[in-house]
Amino acid sequence: xxFDPNAILADAEIVASLASIAVKLGEExxxxxxxxxxxxxxxxxxxxxxxxASIAAEAALRTRLNAPQPGDPDYTEGE
Amino acid sequence: xxxxxxxLAAAALLAGCGALQKLEGxxxxxxxxxxxxxxxxxxxAAAQYNERPRCAPGQDATLANLCSEYTAVVKLRAxxxxxxxxxxxxxxxxxxxDPGKSGVTTQAAGTCSSLSADYDALAGxxxxxxxxxxxxxxxxx
Numbered sequence: 114x115x116f117d118p119n120a121i122l123a124d125a126e127i128v129a130s131l132a133s134i135a136v137k138l139g140e141e142x143x144x145x146x147x148x149x150x151x152x153x154x155x156x157x158x159x160x161x162x163x164x165x166a167s168i169a170a171e172a173a174l175r176t177r178l179n180a181p182q183p184g185d186p187d188y189t190e191g192e
Numbered sequence: 193x194x195x196x197x198x199x200l201a202a203a204a205l206l207a208g209c210g211a212l213q214k215l216e217g218x219x220x221x222x223x224x225x226x227x228x229x230x231x232x233x234x235x236x237a238a239a240q241y242n243e244r245p246r247c248a249p250g251q252d253a254t255l256a257n258l259c260s261e262y263t264a265v266v267k268l269r270a271x272x273x274x275x276x277x278x279x280x281x282x283x284x285x286x287x288x289x290d291p292g293k294s295g296v297t298t299q300a301a302g303t304c305s306s307l308s309a310d311y312d313a314l315a316g317x318x319x320x321x322x323x324x325x326x327x328x329x330x331x332x333x
Contacts, residue, residue: 177239
């Protein structure tokens with residue numbers, strides 16, 4: 114992986130934001146940071162398979178967000 | 193991966209805190225992919241918030257007691273549903289507008305003409321999602 118500081122600075126706001134997020138949320142966001150690094154810094158487009166995987170990962174996060182927790186009106190035992 | 197993190201951290205020091213990606217310029221698949229990947233960071237924060245224990249009645253979330261409010265989770269879910277629908281709409285527009293894509297042989301003029309407006313709408317719901325997620329989860333995103 115070749116590091117190009119000029120490419121990073123061109124999109125500094127985006128990259129700085131992601132770096133901040135990565136530090137705060139830890140390894141959980143690693144796949145997305147890596148993906149952004151490839152698109153923004155390495156100027157590579159996602160393949161169809163990568164895009165499909167990315168959308169599947171987004172769906173998995175959405176499932177976690179929508180999962181009822183103990184104490185919720187829609188929570189049932191065993192969830 | 194570690195190098196990518198290091199590069200990003202270095203850029204953060206150079207540029208300071210920034211906002212989520214601004215959706216400016218031509219609408220392309222790459223831009224949508226960046227927006228989606230960036231949004232996953234917000235979604236991660238929202239999912240983490242939902243997975244906290246719910247706050248007891250009258251109890252506020254603090255650093256020492258990281259709990260979550262059900263009503264706030266409901267709001268995060270609603271905002272995310274808007275973002276998901278908006279992402280799907282822009283992706284559908286892009287698929288229809290790009291005749292080079294597999295299975296698309298003619299441009300759907302009606303869909304293409306709405307691409308720009310749908311992208312603007314996406315920018316709007318992403319801004320709402322960012323604000324809501326920051327306010328509710330406390331994440332500096």
